[in-house]
Structure formats: structure tokens, C-alpha cells
């Protein structure tokens with residue numbers, strides 16, 4: 001492209017990005033069918049190309065509005081993502097910079113910065129100086145990579161070449177743990193949770209004894225379950241893992257962000273004993289998709305498990321430097337930790353503490369509102385920013401209709417969840433732009 005063309009297209013793209021980031025509030029938008037989209041744009045891949053103006057137009061007018069704005073303040077389904085402006089803007093820079101962030105040789109500057117962001121997280125967790133890791137696409141790959149490293153160590157240290165194949169976790173663990181077990185051909189062993197929904201030391205120990213502790217690869221504790229925000233008894237679980245020499249993995253994909261919030265930090269006691277830990281900055285740490293921080297207490301174990309060996313990679317794998325790609329499943333990687341790094345460097349860590357605390361404040365407001373309204377009832381005692389509650393007298397169909405209507409009106413996106421066969425309403429509050437008024441507005445629609 002000529003300089004003039006780059007300038008013209010650059011203006012289109014950057015103006016669009018700037019406008020999108022300035023929208024307040026962003027539109028919630030909607031979902032279309034494939035037929036509806038085809039009717040509106042036809043076939044966009046042509047021999048001669050549409051040109052940047054037309055392609056950008058199609059995106060702005062048709063495609064983008066057919067994507068829900070995950071950062072809408074009343075998007076409270078699943079776990080939303082509300083990137084800081086600095087993080088979102090820096091994603092453009094990462095895309096423009098052609099950085100290969102798999103190896104130190106090729107991406108030293110980016111890897112250095114990513115490692116400082118990882119260190120900030122490792123300090124929140126309380127991991128030792130030698131801890132380290134890598135930013136991977138999401139919690140699913142983070143959990144899988146950690147468990148593959150755990151398996152490598154378990155099989156290396158097992159007596160007479162035994163091959164440990166079990167992984168223990170509560171049934172409240174995220175679906176990605178079972179998925180990792182499937183990928184690894186490992187057996188998921190569900191441990192019964194206590195009355196507060198937590199994995200505890202005694203229940204874990206009973207299950208380990210029943211199956212034989214030597215048959216286990218690892219134990220997974222969740223620090224903030226997806227459905228309820230429950231934090232397992234990390235100290236109790238850590239003690240049992242130490243007693244039996246088992247790898248202790250902590251899945252903080254959603255909840256780990258709350259380590260930055262002094263008001264709830266005590267709930268995570270014991271997390272500092274983890275052998276591996278994940279948190280998704282694309283959930284509650286204001287980074288754009290896709291970004292999961294994966295950390296190891298002793299990275300050498302992970303390196304031994306994950307380094308790909310091939311003659312064409314020798315120049316990288318034989319080097320002593322930190323190659324991020326050696327710590328997870330996957331080889332080629334973009335510098336996906338840089339948007340988080342830029343935002344942290346720009347705003348400072350205190351802004352992160354304040355933003356997480358703000359979401360917790362709004363969650364506490366939601367809890368009080370639910371308690372004060374006679375037609376609503378909390379389904380659990382929320383610890384973090386996930387609030388699950390019931391509308392007395394509603395059937396599953398009532399919840400579904402209410403939720404569909406909210407989206408149709410572009411008022412809010414709040415899908416129901418279920419627990420023990422009961423349909424329930426659920427808020428996941430991770431967006432500092434979500435206000436008390438937003439909560440009140442949604443709860444009013446349930447009266």
C-alpha cells in the first residue's frame with residue numbers, strides 16, 4: 001500500500017476505534033441469523049476486493065451491531081469483559097507491530113513487559129521470585145497447560161514407572177477441567193463440596209485415600225467458581241496436597257482478579273501455596289480478549305513438559321532465555337499480555353484495586369436490593385461479584401421469557417443459570433461502569 005492509502009485506511013480504522021471507545025453507553029446490540037446477514041451484505045469475498053471504505057462500512061453498519069457489546073454495563077451474563085480504554089487501544093498497536101512473542105530471541109521487549117505484568121499477578125498471589133509463566137488464550141488452555149505440566153512431574157516422580165491418571169476437583173469446577181481430562185485421557189474425580197459449596201481438605205483426603213493418592217496427577221481448587229463465585233478452602237486443600245506430594249492447581253480464571261481487592265483478599269488464604277495458578281485478565285482485569293495469565297511456582301517442570309523439540313527450533317530451545325512458548329500448549333503466540341501491561345503501566349495498580357473494589361461495591365448493593373425485595377431471594381451467600389437469586393413463583397419458562405425480552409429491548413443481557421435442576425437468575429458484575437441504577441433497573445423488571 002502507498003503511504004497515502006495507509007493514511008486513508010488508517011484514518012477510517014482509527015476513527016472507528018476511537019468512536020467505539022468514546023460511546024457512552026455502548027449499544028447492547030443484537031444477534032442476527034446467517035440468512036439475515038447474507039441478505040444485508042452478500043458475499044464479501046470477491047476477486048477484486050471491495051476496498052477498505054466499503055469493507056469498513058459493512059463492518060460498521062451491519063456486522064458490528066450484530067455482535068453483542070460484552071462491555072455494556074447491563075451485560076451481566078456468563079462472565080463479561082470490560083477492557084480499559086488503554087488496554088483496548090493498545091491491542092491495535094500489538095496488531096500493527098508484527099511481534100512474535102513465543103521466544104525471547106524474537107520478542108525480548110514484549111516478553112520482558114509481559115513478564116512484568118505476570119510478576120504483578122504473581123505478587124498478588126504470593127508466589128516466590130522464581131515463579132513465572134505465560135499469557136495464553138484463555139482459562140481453558142491455561143488449565144490444560146498447567147495439568148499437562150502436573151502430569152509430567154507426577155509421571156517422572158512416580159514409583160516404578162506408574163502412570164498417575166486422575167485429577168480431583170469439586171463438581172463446581174469449571175467445565176474446562178473436565179474438558180482437559182478428556183483431552184489428556186485422564187479421569188475426573190469429583191469431590192463432594194461442603195455445605196457452602198467448597199472443596200475442603202477432609203473431603204479431598206477421603207477421595208484420595210479411596211482411589212490411592214499415587215494415582216493422581218493433580219488437585220484443582222477453584223478460586224471463584226463461574227456459577228456462584230465460590231472460593232474453595234485453599235489452605236485445607238494445599239495441606240492435603242503437600243501431605244501427599246500432589247500438584248496443587250488453582251483455577252482463578254474469574255475470581256483471581258479479586259486478589260487485587262483488599263476487602264476480599266483474606267478469602268484466598270492458601271493460594272500462595274499453589275504449584276500453578278491461572279487468572280483471565282479478559283474477565284475481571286480489564287483486558288480485551290483473549291488473555292489468560294498462567295503461572296507456575298517452579299517453571300522448570302512446565303518447561304520440561306511443554307518445550308517442543310525440532311531441529312528447526314534448536315536455536316530457540318537451546319537458548320537459556322525465557323521463551324514463553326515453552327510453558328503452555330501451543331507454539332506461535334501473539335503478545336496478548338501487552339494490552340494488560342500497557343494499561344497497568346499507564347494507570348497504575350491502584351486503579352486496578354479501585355476498579356475491582358467498585359464492582360464488589362455494586363455486587364453488595366445488588367445483594368442488599370435482592371434481600372429487600374419480597375419477590376426475590378438469594379440462592380447463596382455471595383463471596384465475590386457473582387450474585388445468584390430466584391424470582392419466587394417463576395418457572396424456567398418465565399426466566400427465559402424475561403431474559404429474551406430484556407435482550408430484545410436492548411435493555412440488558414442477563415441469561416438465567418441453573419443449579420440442582422432449578423432455574424435461577426444470575427449477575428456477574430465485572431464492569432466498573434455497571435452502576436447501582438443498572439441493577440435497580442433490571443430488578444424492577446422482575447417485579
Ligand SMILES: *Cc1c(COP(=O)(O)O)cnc(C)c1O
Pocket residue numbers: 079137138139140141143174176222224225226251252253254255280292
Ligand atoms: C471462564 C472460566 C474458565 C475458562 O476460561 P476461558 O477463558 O473461557 O477459556 C475456567 N475456569 C473458570 C473458573 C472460569 O470462570
